[in-house]
Amino acid sequence: MVATWRCIRIRDFLDIRGLFSAGWLNEAELLEVVKVTVEAVVATEIGLNKYLEDAGFEVTETDIEEWIAQLAGERPSPKKLEEIAELFSKAIGERLEPDPQVLLKAARRYLRQSIINADMGISGANIAIAETGTLVIINSEGNARLVATLPPIHVAMIGREKLVSSLNDAATILKLLSKNAAGYKMPGYITYISGRSTTADIxxxxxxxAQGPEEVHIVLLDSHKQMKEFNEETYRLP
Known part of the structure; x- marks a missing residue:
């Protein structure tokens, strides 16, 4: 079995916004993509969400903190339960009490349905493994895994500096990331993606x-200014 990734390398973080009209998804396909779910910090950092919204796309953040900030139209910041209840009530279309469990249940139901209905899922990735062509996505809420597997198109964005040689290297980084970033041995969700899902059961x-996306695209971000225009290659991996 041969896995085919479509990998695009770009020279500047801001250039990623142009990729959505640069031909790697043709114009007809692009116009059909009307709902996008996002689980990528870098997408927020480079203004991708606003760019897509201005182009007519419906964009939904799936991390709860980021979704609250999106609904409020501001950067993530602490809010009172009453404020969150007001934001959720307006988005969902029903009056919600300022109760943590009520709000969590409502957010889970709404965001999960948004992911199921999405035409494209955009995620980040914590590690890319050259040896196996594998993406490693670390997540505590579980939304990143859903974004990467449920929509028919998955776009993963990752910095070039996160590319490692082998699975052993990735394991070392996982231990460091878990200990330093979250303070526990291992995060709740570690997802390894090495290509599109397949089945031979029928x-x-x-x-x-079988269950995952039909298309998987990797955007390899490179901030080195001396690079020429981004190039596009198709890698065949064992």
Missing amino acids: PGAPMIR
Whole structure:
């Protein structure tokens, strides 16, 4: 079985916004993508969400903290339960009490349905492994895994500096990330993605997309200014 990734390397973080009209998704396909779910800090940092919204896309943050900030139209910051209840009530269309469990249940239901309905999921990635062509996504809420697997198109954005040689290197970094960033041995969700899902359970040739996305695109971000225009290559991985 051969996994095919479409990998795009760019020279500047801001250039990623232009990729959505640069031909790697043709114009007809692009116009059909109307709902996008996002679980990528870098997307917020480079203004990708606003760019897509200005272009007519419906964009939904799936990290609860980021979703609250999106609804409020501001950067993430602490809010009172009453403020969050007001934001959620307006977004969901029903009156919610300022109770933590009520708000969490409502957010989970709304965001999960948004991911299911999305035409594209955009995620970040914590590690990219050259040896196996694997993306490693670390997440505590579980939303990143859903964003990467439920929509028909998955776009993963990762900095070039997060590319490592082997699985052993990735394991070392995982231990450091977990201890330093979260203070526990291992995070709740560690997702390894090495290509599109396949199945051979039904007689006949193996088929793609048993459950996962039909297309997976990796955007390799490179901030080195001396690089020329981004180039596009298709990598075939064992």
